[in-house]
Each structure stands twice: as C-alpha cells, then as structure tokens.
Amino acid sequence: MSAQQDSRPSMGKRIAYPAITLVVLVAVWSGSIHFLRIPDYLLPSPTQVVNAMYVGYVQGAYWPHFFFTLKSVVIGYLAGCTLAIACGILLAESPTFELFVYPYIVALQSMPKIAIAPLVIVWLGFGLESKVVMVALVCFFPLFINTAIGIKQANPQLIDVLRAFGASKAMIFRRVKLPGSAGHIFAGLQIGVVLALIGAVVAEFVASTQGLGHIIKAAAVDMQTNVMFAALISLAVLGVVGSQFLRWLHTRVVFWDRTASTAATQTQSE
C-alpha cells in the first residue's frame, strides 16, 4: 500500500499542473477572441464571464437562483436515494416483489427519464415541487439497480458461515448483505449526484421562474453568453463539490475497501 502512495504525484504537482492547464485554456480563450474577432454574443471573454460572476454572486443577483437549484437537488436527491435504497433492498430480498415489478423496471429503465419532465410540470406546476420530483426520478434508477445488485451479489461464503452458526435472516442481512453492498450503493450515489443536477436543470428548462437552468434559458434569449457561462460554472461547482463530498463519504464509510480484504475481493472477481 505504501508503494502505491509513493507512486502518486505530490500534492504540489496535483495543484500546480491543473492550474497550468487553466492558465493555458484562459490564454487560448481570450487570445482567440482577440485575434479571430469572435463577437461576444457567440463567445464572451473571460473578463465578461468574471464580470457576470461578480454581478451574480458579489452583488447577489444569482443567489436566489443558486439556492433554488441547490434546494431542489438536495431534497430530490435525498428523497430519490432513500426510496431507491429501500426499493433495491425489497427487490433483492423478495423474489415475489421482483416477479411483480421486474418487466416494468426494465421498461422504465430504458426510457429516458428526462422525457417525463413536461408531464411532471403539468402535474406539479412551475415551482419547487416539480423540480424535486424530477431530481428524485432521475436519481432513483441507477441507485435502485445498484442496491439490488449489491445485495444479491453478497459473498455467499460469508452467508454460509453465518448460517452455519445459526444466524437469523435479519442478522445475515445486517451483518453481511448490507455492508457488502455498500460499495455498489456508493457508486449509485455518485452517479446520482450528476444526474440530480441534470434533472433539476431540465425541469427548469421546461418551465420555471427560478434556478440556474432558468438563468441559462433566459440568457439564451438575449444572447447573454457571459451569463450562460457564469451559470454553467456554478453548476459545475455544484457537481464537483457534491461528487467530492460523496467520494470522501465513500472512503469514510466503506473503509474496508482500502484495506482490501483478500477474501472479499477474491470472491467478487470470481
């Protein structure tokens, strides 16, 4: 394990190198605008984007929109994920439930969830509710499937050992299946973060008076590309912070993946 850590680039490199990339990108960006004379309604200059960010976040015009999107993402994400884990457990543990719902899950999974957005708006209106429901809907499926797979793939050897000692089904679930599926569940949670943002933005595109998606749509009408860039950067920040938080949480909760129990990894690769 120490050899692995040694081969990783140093902290300084991991900060300096991406920073160099950023500087080069910004230089090429402003250079091309300057020399190729690209009009700013097609591509804003970096200073115009910074300006829009200043107006938005220092003077404060974007904050209500930022929080609107954040709120719909967080509430929708938590609701969707809770439901997905619960349903995933139910599907994995109850063959009867699986028989009842399996074909429909396959059908729903292959359907692009985003296509439901207009319908959700019709049902729930322009406000926060429709956004929350869209977010929950898009987060649901990957995590639902991952949870079910994770629990079904629980190490049969560990289950046999616990059974041999007379463990109840509840104990096997709690001590083997649930912790054993944590890796899969976290993978689903990470995919969910990005999907949640997509869900919120799409719902805002369809109909909204608030949110970062609404800002992008409204700015597109006026060809205010600098505003669109500022909103896109805000969404990227939300996505990165959310993903990083989950990655951190993952290594905290599923700590045994790092110590890599040979028994567990062996049976998983078999």
Add this chain to the structure above:
Amino acid sequence: MASSGPGTVLEAQGLSLVYQTSRGPVTALQELDAALAPGEFLSVLGPSGCGKSTLLKLAAGLISPTQGRILLEGQAIDGPSGRVGVVFQQPALLPWSTVLENVLVPIRALRRDLAAGRKRALDLLKLVGLAEFATHYPGELSGGMQQRVAIARGLVHEPRILFLDEPFAALDAMTREHMTGELQRIWLATGCSVAFITHSIPEAVFLSDRIVVMSARPGRVVREVKVDLPRPRTIETMADARFNAQCTELRQLFQDLVIFE
C-alpha cells in the same frame, strides 16, 4: 454401528447425498459410515471431489442428506445449531468488522450472553496468538492470521465439535506447516472433538488420532487408519520412522485407488 453409543459425538450412518445438476444427478457421498469420539482428532483424507466439503455442510446443518442420517450426540441434525463450530477453506471474515466482532459472530447469532462471550473471545484470541489484534480489521492481517481468527470464531460458542474444511489449503507452504502445529496446540488446549478435512497426507498423519480415507466420486470410506504417535507431536515427529511409514502406507493406498479407478 446401528445406534450411536455414548462413545461418539458425531456419527454418520449410511449417509448419502445426491446433487441434482443440469447434467443429471451427481452422487457426492455414498453410504458413508463414520464416527467421531469425544475429544478425538479425526481427519477425513481424500482426493478432490470426494465430497469432503459436502460432509462439513451436512454436519453444520446447511444441507440435508438424501439418505441415511447424521447424528450429533445421538440426535439427527436438522439445521444449523450452536453445537458445531466450522472453519472453511477461506477465512470468510467480515471485512467491515473488527477481529473481536468477527469472533463474536456465533455468540450474536445464537443470542448468547455477550459479556461472557467477549471474555471467551479474548481468551481464544490469546490462545491463537492474536491478543493484540482484537481491534484490527481482517484486511490488516495476513492469510494465516485470518485463518486463526476463523478458528477462534469456530470455538467461541464452545461447540462439541470443531469441523475444519481444508483450513490451510489457501496458505503458503511455510505458514501451513506452522499452522498445523498451532492447530494441534489449540486442540490440546481446548480438548474438543475435531473433524479435519484435508488432502494432505503428512498433515493428516501429524494431527490425527484416526484417519478416515475416502475415495472420489462417489465419496465413500475406503479405510480407517489409527495413528498412535505420542503427543504433542513436534517437528521431530515428522522425522520419526513410524510417521514416515504411515505416510508411505497412505500414499500407497491412494496410488492403488487411482490405478483401480
């Protein structure tokens, strides 16, 4: 052989097990008769595919026989109980639980008193030489150490029998030899009956009071061998002429078995 006397803890009577597979029925065990005496160390020696592991699953109550009976202290085994401790080929420890929690699994499963269980678990960890590792996680231990934890787990609920299924098969040769000596020490210290499944002839001779030799497909008993070497057996035992004679005899037997198949 008809009924189990007071002299047996575990007894197989005409035990047969047939698996149904997509290629038709496969006989894993055929009319197996064997008995384990209290405090005895019995090895089940046989080639791969002789149904040795099936035997452990039957004794643990994980599966039921197709025919015949398997009796634990005179009673037919009808499901997992706290009276058999098992150690599998792989340590099969919970990677998310500490060593101590892993050893406590049978105590929790059987809803025994946790305080007493914890004390016994710590005593057993001391016995297997892992006293300082109680709060470690399995991933931080070597293969041999993990298997010691599995042995402690197999003994924590004070079973009548410890049933080990090739527990050292996944270990490297040096660790394996060391663990063989360790198992003898642990067994002598606890005094429980041990059924030890192996396909290593020297391992079986070194450890056992008695060896049951099985043939492959279908698994049945071909011979029973008594080992009368004095305890505790040591590295010197392995150089003993009687030890070697017994190993050679068993090797001869297996060679003949293969020829006649």
